[in-house]
Amino acid sequence: MTRDSLLVLTVMLSLGCPAWAGEAQPAAADPALEARVTAVATELRCLVCQNQTLADSNAPLAVDLRDQIREQMRQGASERDIVDYMVARYGDFVRYRPPFKAATVLLWAGPALLMLAGFAALYYRLRRRRGEAQPGLSDEQRSRAQALLADGAETGRK
Numbered sequence: 258m259t260r261d262s263l264l265v266l267t268v269m270l271s272l273g274c275p276a277w278a279g280e281a282q283p284a285a286a287d288p289a290l291e292a293r294v295t296a297v298a299t300e301l302r303c304l305v306c307q308n309q310t311l312a313d314s315n316a317p318l319a320v321d322l323r324d325q326i327r328e329q330m331r332q333g334a335s336e337r338d339i340v341d342y343m344v345a346r347y348g349d350f351v352r353y354r355p356p357f358k359a360a361t362v363l364l365w366a367g368p369a370l371l372m373l374a375g376f377a378a379l380y381y382r383l384r385r386r387r388g389e390a391q392p393g394l395s396d397e398q399r400s401r402a403q404a405l406l407a408d409g410a411e412t413g414r415k
Contacts, residue, residue, distance in 0.1 A: 294327045297336050301343055302353045310353050 295312050301322070303314035311319045311326075322343075329339050340352070349355045357365055394402065 290327065290330055293330055293336065294323060297326050297330075297339055298323050300340060300353055301351055304347060304351065 298312035299310045301311045303309045303311050303316055303319045304322075305316040305318050306314045309319075311322050326339055329342070334342075343351045349361060355361045355364060
């Protein structure tokens, strides 16, 4: 390559770099409001991802719900009002930590009940196995085993 073509290539690559840059996120106009939005968004579940909070998710619905939280806070709604609104609209499922009440008892007690059921099944299985008679060797099998052991011992001495 000549020096001129190398210079042209360098200029073209440097002009193309801004196209690779991502769009900068706008700085929050009110950091206190953004902190409140994030606090509420961490208490709510993303309805698309289901294993992430609204604060962690980048799904379009999560972005819209965060914007809705931000707008409601600008209008003077409290954190409790916003959570109540979301629960009324989407049910207790939208809470990342659902409350303990009659409708969610199985959700809270389910893992412990399954673990207890597993231990009970294991206990009864082991108890039943202990009561079963273990099959012994017949006289023919015992004499054959002794012959094999004796043959193996003689082979080892050689």
